[in-house]
Amino acid sequence: MNAATLFGLCGAALAGLGLYGLVTNPEPLRKILAFNLLGSGVFLVFGVVARRAAASGLGGDPVPQAMVITAIVVAFAATAMAIALLLRLLQETGRPTLDADNPAGTDRGNS
Amino acid sequence: MTSFLFGAAGFVLTTVALGLVAVLRRPAEVDHMMAAQLLGTGGVAILVLLAAATDESPLVDVALLLALFAAFAAVAFVRSASGQESEVSRTTSGG
Amino acid sequence: MIISSFFDIVLVVLILGIGASTIAAREAFAAIICFVVYGLLLAIAWVRLSAADVALTEAAIGGGMTGMLMLGAVARLRSAEGNDIRTSLPTRLAAGAMCALISAGLATAILVPPEVIPTLAPMVMENLAQSGLGNPVAGVLFVYRALDTLLEKVVLILALLGVWSLAPDGAWGGIPGLRVYTQPSRTLTFLAQLLPPVGIVVAVYMCWVGANEPGGAFQGGTILAAMWLLVMIAGLKRVPAIGQPWLRLLLVVGPVIFLAIGLAGMVLAGAFLAYPSGYAKPLIVTVEFALTLSIGVALGLLAAGPPEQAQRQ
Amino acid sequence: MNLAFDILTVSAVSAGALFFLAGTVGLLRFPDPLTRLHALTKVDNLGVGLVVLGLLPRANGLSGALKLVSIWLLVQLSGAIVTQLIAGAVRQRGPHG
Numbered sequence: 001m002n003a004a005t006l007f008g009l010c011g012a013a014l015a016g017l018g019l020y021g022l023v024t025n026p027e028p029l030r031k032i033l034a035f036n037l038l039g040s041g042v043f044l045v046f047g048v049v050a051r052r053a054a055a056s057g058l059g060g061d062p063v064p065q066a067m068v069i070t071a072i073v074v075a076f077a078a079t080a081m082a083i084a085l086l087l088r089l090l091q092e093t094g095r096p097t098l099d100a101d102n103p104a105g106t107d108r109g110n111s
Numbered sequence: 112m113t114s115f116l117f118g119a120a121g122f123v124l125t126t127v128a129l130g131l132v133a134v135l136r137r138p139a140e141v142d143h144m145m146a147a148q149l150l151g152t153g154g155v156a157i158l159v160l161l162a163a164a165t166d167e168s169p170l171v172d173v174a175l176l177l178a179l180f181a182a183f184a185a186v187a188f189v190r191s192a193s194g195q196e197s198e199v200s201r202t203t204s205g206g
Numbered sequence: 207m208i209i210s211s212f213f214d215i216v217l218v219v220l221i222l223g224i225g226a227s228t229i230a231a232r233e234a235f236a237a238i239i240c241f242v243v244y245g246l247l248l249a250i251a252w253v254r255l256s257a258a259d260v261a262l263t264e265a266a267i268g269g270g271m272t273g274m275l276m277l278g279a280v281a282r283l284r285s286a287e288g289n290d291i292r293t294s295l296p297t298r299l300a301a302g303a304m305c306a307l308i309s310a311g312l313a314t315a316i317l318v319p320p321e322v323i324p325t326l327a328p329m330v331m332e333n334l335a336q337s338g339l340g341n342p343v344a345g346v347l348f349v350y351r352a353l354d355t356l357l358e359k360v361v362l363i364l365a366l367l368g369v370w371s372l373a374p375d376g377a378w379g380g381i382p383g384l385r386v387y388t389q390p391s392r393t394l395t396f397l398a399q400l401l402p403p404v405g406i407v408v409a410v411y412m413c414w415v416g417a418n419e420p421g422g423a424f425q426g427g428t429i430l431a432a433m434w435l436l437v438m439i440a441g442l443k444r445v446p447a448i449g450q451p452w453l454r455l456l457l458v459v460g461p462v463i464f465l466a467i468g469l470a471g472m473v474l475a476g477a478f479l480a481y482p483s484g485y486a487k488p489l490i491v492t493v494e495f496a497l498t499l500s501i502g503v504a505l506g507l508l509a510a511g512p513p514e515q516a517q518r519q
Numbered sequence: 520m521n522l523a524f525d526i527l528t529v530s531a532v533s534a535g536a537l538f539f540l541a542g543t544v545g546l547l548r549f550p551d552p553l554t555r556l557h558a559l560t561k562v563d564n565l566g567v568g569l570v571v572l573g574l575l576p577r578a579n580g581l582s583g584a585l586k587l588v589s590i591w592l593l594v595q596l597s598g599a600i601v602t603q604l605i606a607g608a609v610r611q612r613g614p615h616g
Contacts, residue, residue: 003214007251008316010218014225016309021229023301024293029234029276029283033241036272037225040248040264045312047255053325059256062342063326066351069263069343070358073424073501076267076275077365080508083279084369087511091374096283112525114209119532119570121213123539128220130543131243134555135227135236141552141609143239145559148601149546150246152563153539155594156570157250159587160532164210168579169258169420172412175590176262176425177246179405180270182597183432184242186397187270189604190385190439191235191277393607397600404593 004051011044028089028096032082039075043068116164120157127153144188151181214254221247234283238276245269258420259343262412266428274435275509278385338487340418347422348490352479356468359461359497362504366457370448373512379449382507383514387441398440405433413498417487423460423494427501434506448513453503460500464493524576531573538566552609556602563598567591 018038022031046064053061090096127149134146154177162170224244231237245268252261293301327342334345347355373380387394409429416422437443446453467489468479475482481489538561545558571591578584 003211003254005316006211006214006218007255009313010221010251012309012312012316013222015312016305017222017225017229019308020301020305023305024298025229026293027234029279030229030237033237033276034229036241036268037228037244040245040268043260044248044251044255045316047252047257047260048316050257051255052319053323053327054256055325055327058327058331058342061325061327062330062346063351065257065260066343066346067354068257068260069347069424070354072260072263072267074358074361076272076505077362077508079272080275080511081365081368083275084372084512087279087282088372090283112528115529116532117209117213119536121209121216122536123566123570124213124216124220126536126539126543128216130546131220131224133543133547135224135240135243139552140233140235141605141612142555143236144605144608145546145552145555146239146243147246148559148598148605149542149562150243152559152567152594152598154246154250155590156535156539156567158253159570159574159590161250161253163574163577167258168583170253170261171583171586171590172415172419172421173249173253173258173261173265175408175586175593176265176412176429177249177269178590178594178597179401179408179429180265180432181246182397182401182601183270183436184246184273185601186394186436186439186604187274187277188239188242189394189601189608190387191281391604391607393600393603397597397604400596400600 004048008045008048011041014041028086032079036079043071113164116160120160123153123156147181147184151178217251234280238280242269242273262420262425266425270432271428271505271509281385344416344422356464366504366508369508369512377513377516380513380516381445381447382510384438384445384510386439394440398436398442402433402437405429413494416494417491423497423501426498428505430502431505435509445510456499456503460497463496467493528573528576531569535566535569538562556606560602563595567594
């Protein structure tokens with residue numbers, strides 16, 4: 001097994017781990033964190049695709065690499081947006097959660 | 112020489128890994144804050160060793176960035192952990 | 207070779223361990239620290255995949271900026287009581303099984319590579335000489351997929367508009383609610399005076415070498431954003447109101463110059479975002495410098511969050 | 520000449536790696552956060568410093584060597600200040616905060 005395959009398997013495991021955290025963790029902030037983990041796992045798989053396609057004296061195929069760079073920046077923008085939404089939710093409802101049927105969630109006194 | 116440098120990088124990575132486990136397992140948040148600093152210095156050493164081992168000088172730039180952002184992250188930790196107020200509450204309460 | 211695979215195995219185990227503790231950590235603060243450490247480790251993994259450009263981006267954004275953003279949020283969420291509802295055990299088991307299945311699927315895709323591995327590297331290298339650039343990744347970003355890069359800048363600005371539009375009505379155009387130190391701390395002030403000059407030099411360097419070696423507008427812009435945030439957090443500079451014209455000008459200068467050169471390409475070179483032959487490199491370097499500024503401002507404002515306070519008259 | 524440089528590289532890098540080990544042992548064994556911080560700063564100064572010293576003969580010309588030294592200076596300066604900040608947080612919140 002070469003290094004690229006090893007990191008590819010690591011990326012696959014990270015994607016699963018991130019998805020698990022996204023599904024099971026009730027706190028929105030932790031969900032955002034898990035989503036970032038999922039994303040970085042997928043990027044890593046992409047990086048392995050790039051590494052395997054090494055040719056012409058390059059360490060990897062530059063096209064997937066450039067796409068991953070773009071993706072990292074876009075993921076950051078999406079994370080910033082998600083966190084702003086979460087903080088606004090906290091401001092409006094006083095609770096950082098998405099549960100609708102929680103009895104404590106009916107007061108909107110803070111808004 | 113290449114394998115010596117790789118070996119040294121692996122050794123440093125192992126010690127950093129053990130240090131991270133030690134730091135993150137403790138309950139106190141001040142201990143957690145040391146993690147970024149530990150990885151900042153360890154990561155710099157690992158990257159300059161890898162740069163020398165693989166003869167890829169751009170890796171030294173990665174080391175430079177790692178050092179810069181590890182310090183930045185540590186500042187963010189300390190800011191978040193110390194109960195400072197935000198810009199808004201400062202101006203509404205103090206002036 | 208055996209020694210380098212020892213290194214890789216330790217790195218992978220460490221990444222997986224830190225990744226798992228990001229998910230499993232009880233406190234949100236500990237989880238975010240794990241995530242920052244994870245981002246810095248991932249930068250080393252990208253180095254091992256011969257992708258120094260990606261390693262630079264990951265160290266800057268995954269390690270520094272995302273952590274900064276999340277830590278700003280966790281400090282506010284801490285005051286609100288969290289809910290103790292845990293997902294029930296059967297649900298977690300089912301989710302774990304499904305996620306393991308997905309991981310296994312991805313792993314199979316990696317372990318069974320295609321007969322002929324598709325690669326665009328020879329095509330990129332063949333045409334790279336015409337553009338005068340030495341860094342193939344920069345070539346892809348600014349020559350072959352320039353439209354993607356341009357649209358990505360638009361996405362950054364759209365995300366920023368989205369963040370801003372979450373402001374309460376009264377605060378529109380006001381000052382972002384970035385958490386700053388209230389009591390001046392001498393140590394932090396010293397760091398905020400020492401690090402930004404170094405950071406700005408590194409950012410210019412990144413941007414400058416980006417044409418020939420790993421680096422470029424993204425990395426340089428992220429460093430600028432981080433240094434700007436550091437100065438604001440330390441209280442050396444006030445957080446500017448988002449209504450300021452100079453701020454908005456800086457925000458759009460990069461995409462506008464990029465777009466203008468792209469439109470000029472329609473007249474001079476016969477296609478949108480094409481460069482007239484012989485002028486490709488100077489034009490790309492111009493675009494990169496303008497983009498570095500715009501990306502820096504956009505990322506810094508994204509991390510600063512929506513405005514929370516009306517602008518003082 | 521080459522042999523002398525190689526000996527310098529091996530001995531300095533090994534010594535630097537030893538300081539990393541010492542720092543980790545300190546993090547594992549020292550009883551309170553302030554002493555653990557102390558262990559951490561030794562790694563910044565001497566660990567990275569010795570590794571950089573060992574790699575200087577293999578650096579990419581004079582500019583490469585200067586870059587390595589400036590990285591060490593950056594790590595040392597920022598490390599010292601960040602450690603001070605964390606120590607401030609320890610004082611504010613107590614060793615178990």
